[in-house]
Amino acid sequence: AQKVTQAQTEISVVEKEDVTLDCVYETRDTTYYLFWYKQPPSGELVFLIRRNSFDEQNEISGRYSWNFQKSTSSFNFTITASQVVDSAVYFCALSEAGANNLFFGTGTRLTVIP
Amino acid sequence: DAGVTQSPTHLIKTRGQQVTLRCSPKSGHDTVSWYQQALGQGPQFIFQYYEEEERQRGNFPDRFSGHQFPNYSSELNVNALLLGDSALYLCASSLAPQGYTFGSGTRLTVV
Numbered sequence: 739a740q741k742v743t744q745a746q747t748e749i750s751v752v753e754k755e756d757v758t759l760d761c762v763y764e765t766r767d768t769t770y771y772l773f774w775y776k777q778p779p780s781g782e783l784v785f786l787i788r789r790n791s792f793d794e795q796n797e798i799s800g801r802y803s804w805n806f807q808k809s810t811s812s813f814n815f816t817i818t819a820s821q822v823v824d825s826a827v828y829f830c831a832l833s834e835a836g837a838n839n840l841f842f843g844t845g846t847r848l849t850v851i852p
Numbered sequence: 853d854a855g856v857t858q859s860p861t862h863l864i865k866t867r868g869q870q871v872t873l874r875c876s877p878k879s880g881h882d883t884v885s886w887y888q889q890a891l892g893q894g895p896q897f898i899f900q901y902y903e904e905e906e907r908q909r910g911n912f913p914d915r916f917s918g919h920q921f922p923n924y925s926s927e928l929n930v931n932a933l934l935l936g937d938s939a940l941y942l943c944a945s946s947l948a949p950q951g952y953t954f955g956s957g958t959r960l961t962v963v
Contacts, residue, residue: 773951775954780956781942781956781959782955782956783895783942783944785951785952785953785954831894838883838900838902838907839885839897839908839910840887840952841897842894842895843894844892844894845893845894
């Protein structure tokens with residue numbers, strides 16, 4: 739069975755601080771995909787990244803970076819020099835090969851204080 | 853280029869009633885998925901439609917049904933509404949092997 743755990747329910751940081759959002763997943767498949775989505779108050783889920791299980795290279799996109807470690811089944815997300823606009827709920831999700839759905843964690847609410 | 857469009861944005865229904873939610877996928881996308889997001893929770897997969905057929909279904913009762921039209925737009929129908937059906941309903945469209953694009957959702961309140 740698949741499972742995604744986001745143990746941090748809420749995080750508050752002061753603007754310009756770095757913050758890391760944790761994601762731990764469980765799956766029996768060897769081929770799967772991991773995602774991060776951002777959900778601002780408007781409700782729309784905004785796609786941030788997709789990573790397949792065979793690509794363990796860390797990725798950086800501007801202030802965002804992702805650390806994928808299969809050995810610990812983790813796919814953590816770091817925001818460097820946080821900004822108020824980063825305030826949102828962030829979801830980690832898993833999709834197994836051959837499946838047509840995303841399995842989401844419960845989300846982490848990030849508040850960046852000016 | 854318009855993204856995923858959902859209507860209505862908000863809706864209030866009475867317990868026992870029926871509701872229809874609508875979704876227009878992103879241009880070029882042929883697959884539509886529906887998710888239910890209860891307050892404070894992550895979205896849960898309801899079902900996915902491709903080529904006007906339900907391709908996969910999550911753990912939701914038969915009260916939840918859907919339809920996809922030839923133009924790829926989709927409807928989600930919920931019968932015999934329960935208070936527990938109150939949630940944000942999200943539609944996502946995709947074109948394999950690309951990722952999913954989500955709409956802003958329909959906020960359903962059952963009273």
